[in-house]
Amino acid sequence: MGTLRYLLASLVLLSHLGYSMAGLNPGVIAVVIFYLLAGHVVAGLWQKWQSQPAATTRFYADRLWRILPQYFCALLVAAVLWRAGAQSPFLLRSPGLFEWLANLLVIPLGYFMYTGFDSFVLVPPAWSLAVELQFYLVAPWLLGLSPRRLALVMLASLAVFAAAQLQWLDTDHFGYRLLPGVLFIFLAGGAMRQPRLHSILLAFWLLMAAYLLMLLMHGPAVPYNREVALGLVLGLPVLKVLRLARPTGVWKSLDRLLANLSYGVFVWHFPALWSLHVQPGAVRPVQATAVLALSSLLALVTHYVLERAVWTKVRRFERLSA
DSSP: OHHHHHHHHHHHHHHHTTOOBTTBOHHHHHHHHHHHHHHHHHHHHHHHHTTSTTHHHHHHHHHHHHHHHHHHHHHHHHHHHHHTTOOOTTBOSOOOHHHHHHHHHSGGGGGHHHHOGGGBOSSTTHHHHHHHHHHHHHHHHHHTSOHHHHHHHHHHHHHHHHHHHTTSSOHHIIIIISHHHHHHHHHHHHHTTOGGGHHHHHHHHHHHHHHHHHHHHHOOOOTTHHHHHHHHHHHHHHHHHHHHOOOOHHHHHHHHHHHHHHHHHHHHHHHHHHHTTOOSSSOOHHHHHHHHHHHHHHHHHIIIIIIHHHHHHHHHHHHHHO
């Protein structure tokens, strides 16, 4: 699934450069599919570890070591660029203690709509990392539920999402950015590993496909109801197909390489565009290609120089501590 993840990260990058597709924001579609993938991956990890000693601690450590090394490295470089005079709508506020803590702790960035932290955020896509981290905090408990109770949790989250679609709640916030309204998306990705929930997933997919068709034909178009619905309609069957795919040879090697680069492209593309003095808006294809190339290069270097070194030391420490 590495090729898919790299493509999704590239779509997020393009959306932040101002690109759209048929009036839709490709980054939103990509983030929704990322939610599905995160739920799918986490469910697989938990199935493997849940019966082992200290499973919850091991799970949390795995997720933090996966997310934080590149994030903190990108955060440091972005801070240097900010001090050097980088210009961005995300660097408008003179930061105080709370702004720095929010950037370091990540999770507060997921509530920027209430705190205003988006006026000083060094890795702007980190709000969605905040949503993922919140899901990881509750994942061991949720994934330990029976299929029936897990389905009830999904329905409760879907009810929040439906209230947002009806505009009883803010559609952008509760239908895309806050965990109560998108928890069911993570769980849908994980439910693909539970055959007893497949019939529920099929019914959910049909419902979402009908909803998407209604939105495209009649509206209303409010941020970001069409993109979220499209991400779900596309993401579930794509994930199903990729579960059955078995890459071999060159494709397998390329897929693994792109998997290693995908997260880095996600966290590095703002430092990359600030380094290249690219301003979102009327960005030419050659500029977009340069930002993607630099983001990929930074991802490549930090993965092989930083992440792998950190993971090796962590595994060595775990063996010594066992």
